[in-house]
Amino acid sequence: MDIQRPRGTRDFLFHEMSQRKQVENTLRRIFETYGYQEIKTPLFEDLALFTMKSGEGIMEQIYHFQDKGGRDLALRPELTAPVARLYINELQKKSKPIKMYYFGSCFRYERPQAGRWRQFWQLGCELIGGRSPESEAEIIALSAHCLEELGLEDFEIHIGNLGIIRGILNEAGVSRGEQDQIMATIDKGDVKELKDILETFRVDQNLKDVLITLVGMKGHREVIDKVSRIIDGNESALKALKELEELLGILEAFGFSNYIVNLGIARGLDYYSGTVSEIYVHGLGAQKQISGGGTYNLIELFGGETVESTGFAFGFDRLMEALKKQGITMPQSRTVDVFVAPISQEVKLQAFEIAQDLRKNGIKTDVDLVGRKLKRILSHADSLGARYVLLVGERDLKEGKITLKDMELGEQILVEIDQVTAHLIKLCPQ
RNA sequence: GCCGGGGUGGGGUAGUUGGUUAUCCUACGGGACUGUGGAUCCCGCGACUCGGGUUCGAAUCUCGGCCCCGGCCCCA
DSSP states (O other), X not given: XXXXXXXXXXOOOHHHHHHHHHHHHHHHHHHHHTTOEEOOOOSEEEHHHHHTTTOGGGGGGOOEEEOTTOOXXXXXXXXXXXXXXXXXXXXXXXXXXXXXXXXEEEEOOOOOBTTBOSEEEEEEEEEESOOTTHHHHHHHHHHHHHHHHHTOOSEEEEEEEHHHHHHHHHHTTOOHHHHHHHHHHHHHTOHHHHHHHHHHTTOOHHHXXXXXXXXXXXXXXXXXXXXXXXXXXXXXXXXXXXXHHHHHHXXXXXXXXXXXXXXXXXXXXXXEXXXXXXEEETTSTTOOEEEEEEEEOHHHHTTOOOOOEEEEEEEHHHHHHHHHHTTOOOOOOOSOSEEEEESSGGGHHHHHHHHHHHHHTTOOEEEOOSOOOHHHHHHHHHHHTOSEEEEEOHHHHHTTEEEEEETTTOOEEEEEGGGHHHHHHHHSOO
């Protein structure tokens, strides 16, 4: 029987896991620096949680099943909806704003390719009950802070506001359904397809030109002025633009000004309302987006009281890919600092006692458990990368001593048996 | 769901105009060496992705499945 890993899943071995854990810990630390608290939601949820907001079409990509009680359940394909659900179930009456973060795996039934797996991890946060654009600015600053801390370079943070284009479309009387299709097309970034669909919906030439110009708007602060001339007279669009401008100002106060204003960012889903942001790292193939975020009204959609909420999430696997691509590695700690080697089976109990004493003092220690010859033990200790080996042998024990060997320098000294732990505590970084 | 490229011991490979016991390196287990690693030598372990077809004979040709890599679609 040859059982294979399910398609689109991965096993993580020691080195990779260590790297992932360190990146995870770094991000957690920063999230907590901003006052976010961790939550954990179930791996599976009621299927309806994911279908009610985005329609049945989403079913194609969801791992769903019926349990033995006939309930329709789904492995979560993302974490924003579960967090919104958690908020409604547990936290509606808590003092606002509420800052939550999560780290967990999600599942989508899709064709695996570079940067896309069927089980993947998201690390993100949600800020509920804050205010635009202050909350959004803080979240974007937080995400930039994370990437800077990790040492990632050449990332681009794109920021847009869906209210601008929505405002234009509303005033032109384009129906909600058509708007959603237009937004979905903008999201794809295909200008030709956008033209085609605008043609199909018979929007007038002037409006068409305005839209095409707007989605192509990309740049720094100067974009604001250009856009304001284009949408002059449209109150709701101008209001959204004003909000975007304010956001940029706040973001700069938070210490991040290397953003790219990009009105071509959209969302296929209609519960995203105002600010949206995405982070790209080039050189990752088709999946260059490592993060996505924005302001949404999911909570209302689920029947909660109206409350502003915004969030973002890193595609953790893609972030790891980006770091790897740039040659950024986290410091690798030793598997063990000390290896205790009984020279003969007669002294193995003493070896175990010594090992345990070191461990109780916080020193990463391994000890031979398989009764190998000294030569093999040293070889094994070497392959583990142990810095020190304690050779426990009858000859030394008779004098109350143990040999301490430095595997890197190749030197060794005799240490009084009751001094060994104290000696190694000094040598090994805790 | 679609298109292209792949799949030989744990890792990396040779072999693919069909033909003896599938090559080499490395890793791993043991020994040479009963108190000294990263050196050498010896021994051992271990593979043709799966199934059907063609054939006297298939790792090799052919069809299909599975899986991997890249792209399309999609991307909450």
